[in-house]
Amino acid sequence: MVVLKTTNITKSFGKFTALDGVNIEVKEGEIYGFIGPNGAGKSTTIRILLGMLKATEGSAEMFGMDVWDDAVEIHKRIAYVPGDVNLWPNLSGGEVIDLFMKMNGRVNKARKEALIKKFDFDPTKKCRTYSKGNRQKVALIAAFAQEADLYILDEPTSGLDPLMENVFQECVLEAKKLGKSVLLSSHILSEVEKLCDRVGIIRGGKMIETGTLSEMRHLTRTNFTVKTKEPITDLNKMKGIYNLEEKNAELSFQVDTEEIDAIIRYISGFGIVKLESAPPTLEDLFMRHYEGTASDSGSQGEL
Structure with missing residues (x-):
């Protein structure tokens, strides 16, 4: 009803x-x-x-x-x-x-x-x-x-x-x-x-x-942190990768949900030592919808 x-x-x-x-x-x-x-x-x-x-x-x-x-x-x-x-x-x-x-x-x-x-x-x-x-x-x-x-x-x-x-x-x-x-x-x-x-x-x-x-959640990206035996090359050229950063010999990045399988297969070839993933949240979804749209909400006040 x-x-x-x-x-x-x-x-x-x-x-x-x-x-x-x-x-x-x-x-x-x-x-x-x-x-x-x-x-x-x-x-x-x-x-x-x-x-x-x-x-x-x-x-x-x-x-x-x-x-x-x-x-x-x-x-x-x-x-x-x-x-x-x-x-x-x-x-x-x-x-x-x-x-x-x-x-x-x-x-x-x-x-x-x-x-x-x-x-x-x-x-x-x-x-x-x-x-x-x-x-x-x-x-x-x-x-x-x-x-x-x-x-x-x-x-x-x-x-x-x-x-x-x-x-x-x-x-x-x-x-x-x-x-x-x-x-x-x-x-x-x-x-x-x-x-x-x-x-x-x-x-x-x-x-x-x-x-x-x-x-x-198909519109969101999953957060990954990974450490491998060998340095991962050309990850930034892979489809669906965003916000790639390296810190303390670990890589952190975001992946489009539909590309997760391909990315995991790729990085496994470098010998995975550590792999952490955080499931997408509503906040990820919300922020992605609003990327570059500050003008939509900047000066209207609460309506």
């Missing part, structure tokens, strides 16, 4: 096109990673999904309902966490969490208390005293304490320390076990890689790649 679907979403601000034909599909029980640099169009897309902006062209639906026309009904079934949480300064964190939960109407007090403990959060302090990380905890606790069917998370771990990032990841995986769906917008690639079933990459307002991590 498809929980969220956008079809050729376009959004223009005057002559500037922030989104250009964005297609996203999130299935029930799926964690979908939505990645791209600042200014790529992630937040604009999410604002359209939340009914805060109306798309110039295209359509977007959640649970079979239009995100603009049926925003009120949709919001009863979703939980949203922004990357920069603003709270009422004179209310306590606990009061704000309760307020958010009452607005949703699907309250689970036991889960709320468990999350407060899990996130090591003091709900008695006034919000004006909270650090950015603690303000983020308020939104995360309120979101995961709700009985939502879809969680829309826009840079949700901004300001959290590594320990709390791990707690967040546990919460996301628990939601998935319960059959919930998650749209996770992030530029923390290790986070996306750990959690997501499928990933969509957006650049300059356009979706440039979508698929599972295994499907997308």
Whole structure:
């Protein structure tokens, strides 16, 4: 079952096109990673999904309902966490969490208390005293304490320390076990890689790649470190070799996935003493897509 679907979403601000034909599909029980640099169009897309902006062209639906026309009904079934949480300064964190939960109407007090403990959060302090990380905890606790069917998370771990990032990841995986769906917008690639079933990459307002991590890794290069009995000659002339460096009698380089077999066969002829390989990561994929494209994200701000 498809929980969220956008079809050729376009959004223009005057002559500037922030989104250009964005297609996203999130299935029930799926964690979908939505990645791209600042200014790529992630937040604009999410604002359209939340009914805060109306798309110039295209359509977007959640649970079979239009995100603009049926925003009120949709919001009863979703939980949203922004990357920069603003709270009422004179209310306590606990009061704000309760307020958010009452607005949703699907309250689970036991889960709320468990999350407060899990996130090591003091709900008695006034919000004006909270650090950015603690303000983020308020939104995360309120979101995961709700009985939502879809969680829309826009840079949700901004300001959290590594320990709390791990707690967040546990919460996301628990939601998935319960059959919930998650749209996770992030530029923390290790986070996306750990959690997501499928990933969509957006650049300059356009979706440039979508698929599972295994499907997308054909675009990445594997890192190798090798030491041989005899010096390897002409390796730089081999197809698919990149960033070749020599240090302490060892060679390090990257190899296109489809050329690994040929490269291994070649270097084995020089007598392999040591061979290490690091599997391609989502970061490799991301950086390769963005090589030489700084202008796409340099001056647009976060959209």
